[in-house]
Amino acid sequence: MNLILLFESDFSAADTVIISDRRFHHIRQIHQPEPGQQLKVGLLNGEIGTGIVINLSEHQITLSISLNRSPPPALPVTMLLAMPRPKMLKRTLQTITSMGVKQLYLINSYKVDKSYWSTPVLQEKTLTEQLLLGLEQAGDTQLPEVHLRKRFKPFVEDELPAIALNTRALVAHPYNATPCPDAKQTQTTLAIGPEGGFIPYEVEKLQETGFQSIHIGERILRVENAVPVLLARIFPV
Incomplete structure (x- = not known):
């Protein structure tokens, strides 16, 4: 603390x-x-x-x-994160919070098990506890907003265009992608898939919304490791 x-x-x-x-x-x-x-x-x-x-x-x-x-400045990012496994979700929420993300959308994906959405971690009290632990770690006070979106296609088609408007829109995808761009302190929308990545259909839907597919090297990382690596690569330290 x-x-x-x-x-x-x-x-x-x-x-x-x-x-x-x-x-x-x-x-x-x-x-x-x-x-x-x-x-x-x-x-x-x-x-x-x-x-x-x-x-x-x-x-x-x-x-x-x-x-x-004032507390530390927030990262200029809105993160879209495919719902992780419940045990990983707790750690990832703390990491995301401690690194300064203030807008988080937990989204569905083909590779996300339906049971993940029933985890007690998503109950408001437990969810807030994890966010508070991240704030205590980072020396921050601004609580992130967490949005749950259980249907991928309606979210990407109906909400995401407005969310990503006038931002640097990136989807972390280990296949057929360009290297991670240079770090910039610019408003960004970042999509991170589940273990194994988004399926081709999901990547295509994100690309139709203006997302660029990027990778961070040949090594495939777990979500809880990919999150801090991506944020550290995309934004200046």
Whole structure:
């Protein structure tokens, strides 16, 4: 936890918070703070600053809060990700969040097992937990928006043209594709397929919408590895 995320419900006064949940146990065990010590804090969807320890007991910590700077800038990207396996989904959500993606569409694909859409990970509480872990890791406060699209063709035909309009539209595809373009800080729509990639029909539908097929080399990566590699290659560090 590189940032202690705060919620409006934590505030007992305009500049004072009391924390007694998972975050408190982490602070107590890992940071082991003393009264007067400063901790890095940030208000969810708000600014970042410092929290000075006022009081620490066995059950809660009280901090005096000062928020005075913006969170890290978001990546200028909308990501379309074919629904991964549930176990992989948790890790991938944290990675995507920690790297600064703020618009994520989980989409269907021929190679996506129907059972994946029934995973408890997609329940709002569990989904948000994974996003919060990614924010804490990165020292960010801006929660991503996650959209679920269970039908590929209607999404690509009806919604995607507007989403990808005036953006650099790329689909990561290991076959019959051009090398990954040079890194640019430009608005991008990036589509990443399931394990084994999109089927030819899906690639063609994306290309009809203006997507360029790209690859990142001969090696075929798992989705959870391909995501950070692609983002690191497409955008300047």
